[in-house]
Amino acid sequence: MKFNSDVKRRKLFKLLKRLNKIYTLTYFEGKKHTKITCVHNGKITLLPRHSTIKKETANEIIDQLKEMGFTDEELENYFK
Numbered sequence: 001m002k003f004n005s006d007v008k009r010r011k012l013f014k015l016l017k018r019l020n021k022i023y024t025l026t027y028f029e030g031k032k033h034t035k036i037t038c039v040h041n042g043k044i045t046l047l048p049r050h051s052t053i054k055k056e057t058a059n060e061i062i063d064q065l066k067e068m069g070f071t072d073e074e075l076e077n078y079f080k
Helices: 009-019 055-068 072-079
Strands: 025-029 033-038 044-048
Touching: 009 025, 009 044, 009 055, 009 072, 044 055, 055 072
Parallel strands: none
Antiparallel strands: 025 033, 033 044
């Protein structure tokens, strides 16, 4: 799953909330980013607080989610 254009933060955050059903994710609200930690393996990703997230950053977040153990199929199904 790759993005071809910029993505709204709320869409990515909604994806993370839906993925929480597969693996337990914890959220920590920082000043400039939301820190998401996968309890299953301890991997961490950061979600910036911009209303629109650049496609490069969004694709990097997706890559980090894949490192956490999520598959392309799961990401595409839950992104809708």
